[in-house]
Amino acid sequence: MKAVKILSPGRALVVTDAIPPKPSPTDLLIKVIAVALNPTDWKHIEFGIPATVGCDFAGVVEEVGSAVTRPFKKGDRIWSAVAGSNKLRPDNGAFSEYLVVKSGLVMKIPEGASFEDAATGGVGVMTVGQGMYQQWEEVPWPDKPMKERVPLLIWGGSSATGALGVQFGKLSGFEVITTCGKHNFDYVKSLGADAVFDSRSPTVGADIRAYTNDKLYYAWDCIGEHGSPDAIAAALASSKPEGQKLRHGTIMFRPGTKVHRDDATFTWSIAYTTHGEVVDTMGLKVPAKPEDYAFAVKWTEMVERLYVEGRFRMHRVEVREGGLEGVLGGLKDMKDGNVSGVKLMYRIADP
Template sequence: MSPPTECKAITVHKIGHASITTVPLPQLRPAYILVRVLAVALNPTDHKAIDGKMGGDDGALRGCRPGCDYVGVVEAVGAAVTKPLRPGDRVAGVAHGCNQGVPEDGAFAEWIVAKGDLAILVPDGVKDVEAATLGIGVTTVGQGLYQELKLPLPTEPSPTPIPVLIHGGSTATGILGIQFAKASGCKVVTTCSPRNIDYVGSLGADVVFDYNEFSTPEKFSERVRREVGDELTLAWDCVGSEDSARLCVSAMSREKGGQYRSLLGVDAKVIEGVNPKVQSGVTLAYFVFGEEFRKWGPFPAKPADFEFGKMFWEMTRGLLAEGKVKAARQDVNRGGKGLEGVLVGLQEMREGKVSGVKLVYTL
């Protein structure tokens, strides 16, 4: 059976407002695959994009389709895709939600197009609702922990433990980051809320702190140093605020400094004020597509990020198949199924009601 000429999708009408509409089927481009969606998962970037916090005005966002995490069945494969994907394959990957240059990109639809070489065949034994959670998380882990902080890959782990701080261990990205870092031979220090301490520990974290326990960065620094001395030179901030930056950097080596990376931009002066020997930076998952794009400004294509992403996603497929990395816990169809449920879930995330799980919706 041929795919339909139209499908249902969530589209943005103006900043802060999105709804389910009937749209033309997205056009297959050479480096892309056409996918019938089975399930999607939500990320903070989804509602932030709709609400204009990722840039763009009403005109730029109108008609854009949000959503980044998907699992589905391949319908057609573009001529420039190098992976041996075939119609009927069950795949998961990352889509470019709210792409102001190509509004029909985005995962929150019955049918989508996604970059083919960033998709993986879902291993047997991995459920649809698990595979749906991987998109932004896997991409961001690859960029933050491996491209930026230069951890050894899980396929070539360090023979001696490398101390690394992952702040926000119960965030969707932190959950994956802990597992990857542990597989890379790291001693993982992390933070989370009290209700998620046991879960985060079960993922492999060596030291788990309740972030409510520390009234000042100095107290946090003192506690971390009891565990790793003055050897912490790598910190990955999955919270991404000035307060969280101060917390992380305070615990880093006073003698050696190190590398701090965040999921959100933090003024470098904040870092310098705590420890001038620490270098800081931010990662942005959308570079993985290797294409120019626009959010709060124009961003150039980064072909090297695309090539790294291809490698890292395929490596992740192997780790999933071996059981070395598992998807974050899922809360499936909270508030309803399908795209109607997605709209409910986006509001739940806006209101800060999601922790320790990924919201997943089946279509």
């Protein structure tokens, strides 16, 4: 089997003799059709983890495990994400001809949607679910929106995960405020953002606080660097009413980062835990969290419905040629900072 394998720190190649992963009774065996690239993929390679790379994918069901209870059958078109570059499951990653995935995390592709479109969303929707709904348990889900709008700040709304956060926040009934570069203002407004601020402005935090009349209680950071923690601290309300939570979430927490708001509940999303098993990657051993997997199962069932109903759309993509060999070039371009505002997409096979 062909797969992108990490051979040493900073070096990955397409091999032709990879061992196909074996599904458990609760897994689906998937023929991979299209894959999308995430920044985490090239970072995995830098660590030299001897494993198959890749997380986001779309494909076709080849085999259904004997204990799978959801209505999947051979030939179904599906999308999801796996924990690629996992030292404990080195044979399983998205950048390969076949993979296995927990059936509870799999969503069907609706008629009219392409493999390329669906493949972009797996990591993003899991991260949004964990960061904005599981960790903020008081926030209503997108299929049951709140009646009175309150402001929500999505820092980095033009990023792949931020674009989904903007849309899901809007569906939940928030007044969505976001930040990005000026060249992406029209894009995030098309996603439903109510107000957009220039993330590079030195007064952006104070400007957002003024816009929200000092009543911003929810902020989710999809960048996690370049001053975003400080700007969010300045944007959040200076005080809160009794019983009101003050939330500061992020998807990119770096050791040593100072949040500067002791009165805010700080949360860090790491979507690996949604797989419900131990993941060892990039020097980080993520414990199994059954409660995170149970949440993800319910969350993906709802996301599947919303996607079928056309209630949200995936991030912008740049489809490139070259299959698995092309993936290597895309990873280098991402590492070198030559990709912005799109997710790179590669077709691996035909259905």
